[in-house]
Amino acid sequence: MSSIPHLFSSRLRRAGVASALALAAAAAWSHGDVTPQAVDTKDLPQLGEQWRAENPYRKNDKAIKVGASAYNQNCARCHGLEAISGGIAPDLRKMDNECASLKDEKKRAACVKDIDDYYLGSLRRGKVRNGAVYMPPFEGILNQEAMWSIKAYLETRRERPF
Secondary structure, eight states: TTTTHHHHHHHHHHHHHHHHHHHHHHOOOOOOOOOOOOOOOOSSSOOOOSSSOOOOOOOOOOOHHHHHHHHHHHHHHHHHHGGGOOSSSOOOGGTTHHTTTTSSSHHHHHHHHHHHHHHHHHHHHOOOTTTTEOOOOOOTBBBBBHHHHHHHHHTTOOOOOO
């Protein structure tokens, strides 16, 4: 009989340790614990103080190179290497797939502009729901040159190019 309470308390301790480890792992995989890294954009055309409504670096090879590095430093941990999500955060290669299927050029351009607007707002302000940070805000850490260069890189990673 004396071994039953000991067995129960041993199992309880192991369950407690397992629960603590699971919580620690969940916290480690949280989107909000990333320390944003600055990006060197001095070699890119400077965009000024006014935020652009659309990506001015689309198909700019230099911006794509800067964006790839910036993505790896700031985004890959959650969104996956080479923008291939491991399931933690959305797969950014699919961000504008809906636009690619549009045949009407005006509708496609409007869709791309909407996606650019959504992307920039998400990156600048981050993502917070019910007080939980899912993505940190990058405004004040990344300039718009860095943000748009990341978008230019992501456009090279599309699953279905335009």
